[in-house]
Amino acid sequence: MIRFLVLFCLSLAVTAETKFFVLGSGTPNPNPDRSGSAYLVLVNNTPYLFDFGPGVVRKMSALSKSWGGAYSELEVENLEYAFLTHFHSDHSLGLADLIITPWIMGRERPLKIFGPASTADMAENILKAYQTDIDYRINGTQPQNSTGYKVVFTKLNEGLVYKDQNIQVLAFLNSHGDVKESYGFVIETEDKKILISGDTGPSENLIKYGKNLDILVHEVYSQAGFNQKTSDWQKYHKAHHTSPSELAAIAKQIKPKKLVLCHILFWGATEEEILQEMTTHYSGKIVLAKDLLLVE
Ligand SMILES: [Zn+2]
Ligand SMILES: [Zn+2]
Numbered sequence: 263m264i265r266f267l268v269l270f271c272l273s274l275a276v277t278a279e280t281k282f283f284v285l286g287s288g289t290p291n292p293n294p295d296r297s298g299s300a301y302l303v304l305v306n307n308t309p310y311l312f313d314f315g316p317g318v319v320r321k322m323s324a325l326s327k328s329w330g331g332a333y334s335e336l337e338v339e340n341l342e343y344a345f346l347t348h349f350h351s352d353h354s355l356g357l358a359d360l361i362i363t364p365w366i367m368g369r370e371r372p373l374k375i376f377g378p379a380s381t382a383d384m385a386e387n388i389l390k391a392y393q394t395d396i397d398y399r400i401n402g403t404q405p406q407n408s409t410g411y412k413v414v415f416t417k418l419n420e421g422l423v424y425k426d427q428n429i430q431v432l433a434f435l436n437s438h439g440d441v442k443e444s445y446g447f448v449i450e451t452e453d454k455k456i457l458i459s460g461d462t463g464p465s466e467n468l469i470k471y472g473k474n475l476d477i478l479v480h481e482v483y484s485q486a487g488f489n490q491k492t493s494d495w496q497k498y499h500k501a502h503h504t505s506p507s508e509l510a511a512i513a514k515q516i517k518p519k520k521l522v523l524c525h526i527l528f529w530g531a532t533e534e535e536i537l538q539e540m541t542t543h544y545s546g547k548i549v550l551a552k553d554l555l556l557v558e
Contacts, residue, residue, distance in 0.1 A: 278428070278452035280305045281558070282477060285321040286313075287524050287551040290352040297321050297553055299353045299525055301458060301479065305428040305451045307335045311344040311360075312447055312458055318356035319363045321553055339368040339410075343424070345431060346377030347460035348444040354381070358388045365410035366399070372412035376423050376431070378443035385413045418445055434471045436462035439502040446471070457518075461525065463501055464508045469516055477557055478518035482509050485539050487529025503527060506536070510543030517546070524551040 281304040288296030298315015302322060311318070323338050325331035341364050347353055361373055375381060389396070389411070399406045416423065424431040430450045438444035438461045446460040448471050457472050459465070459480040472478060483503050488496060504512075513521050521544070526536055533550050540548055549557060 278306055280451040280454040280456075281556060282454070282456055283325065284479075284522070284524060284551040284553060284555040284557065285311075286315045286317055287526070287553050287555070288315065288352065289525055289527055290350075291527075295553065298351075298355055299347075299461075300356065302336070303429065303449055303451070303456065304333065304335060308428055309336055309341055309343075310429055310431070310449075311341060312449075313347055313353040313460075314344055314356035314360050315352050316355040319359040324554060337367070338364040340364075341369070341373070342371055343374050344376070345418075345423070345433075345447060346375065346381050347436075347446065347458070348438060348441050349378060349380050349384070350441070350461065353461070354384065357381075357384055358392065361385065361388055361411055361413060362392060362395070366406070368407075369410035370407045371410060372414045373410075374414050374416070376416045376418055376433075378445070379417050380443070382415045382417070385415060389413070418443070420445075432471065434467050436460050436468055437465040438462050439498070441502075448472075459504075461502060463504055464512060469512060472512075472516040472518070475516065475518040477520050477522060478513065478516065479522045479524050479551075480504065480509055480512070481525035481527075482506055482523050482536070482540070483527035484529045484531035484536055486535065487527065487531050490529070499527070506539040507543050510540060513544050513546055520547045520549060520557065522549045522551050522557055526550070 283302040285300035285302050286297030288298055297317030299313040300315050300318040301312040303310045323329045325333050326336040327334040400408045418433045420435050423433045432448040433445040436444050436446045447458045449456045454476045456477040457475050485506050
C-alpha cells in the first residue's frame, strides 16, 4: 500500500510538464519567416507570454487546435498573462492584437500585462485608438462580452514580479545601451528553470541570475556581419547586443543545460555561419531558434 502511495505521489510530482515555445525569433528586420520577439511558456494548461512582437497572435494560434496545431490550451482566448522585456517595437508591436483579438475570440477576463512603466501608456493609447471598434463590437449586434479587452497593468521592478501555483517570474535589469527599463526574465516552474535574456549586451546581472538553468535563451549577432558595419553602427550594436564570443564566455560561466540562440541579428550570415561562430568558442548544447520551435 505504501509503495502504491509513493508511486502515486511520484506520478503527481512529474505531471507538471513545462513547454517552452519560441513564437517569434526575429528582430526589427521584417523577415517573413521570423516574427517579432515572443516566447510562450505553457504549464498545467496555462499559457504565459513573454514579449509580444509583430505576428504574436497569429503565431500562437498556429499552435492551437483550431488552426491546425496540437494544443487545445493554446487557443488565443486563453491568453491572460503577458510580460514585456522593454519598449522596443520589435518586442511590443503586437500589443494591439493581443488586447483585441483574444477578446473577439471569447476572452472574458482582462489581460494582465507586466512591463516597464511606458507599457501602461502604450496600452491606454491603443484602447483609445480602437475605441470606435471596441464600442461597435460591444454596443452593436455582435454578441460580445464587455470585459475581455480590458488591461490590468503591473510595473516591473527587479525581483519577483509574479507567482501562482504554476509559475514564478523574476525580472532582472539587463544591459541594453541607454534603455533604462530593460529586463530579462527568470521563469521557474516545478520542472524547469528558464532565463530569457531580453535584448542585452553582456550583462553581469544576467550571470548573477542565471544559475542552474535548464534553458538559457539569449540574443546574439553575427560577428562577420558586425565587422562590415560602419563604426557608428558598431558602437551602437556593441552597447546594445551580444557577440558570439561574448555569449560563449557567458554560457561557459553559467553552464545552462541548453543554450537557445534567438533574436539573431544575421546581417547576411546563414544559420550555419552563426552556429559556427558560436561553436568555435563554446562546446555546450546549442539550439538555433525558429518560429514555433518547442524547446524541451
Ligand atoms: Zn529587439
Ligand atoms: Zn531592444
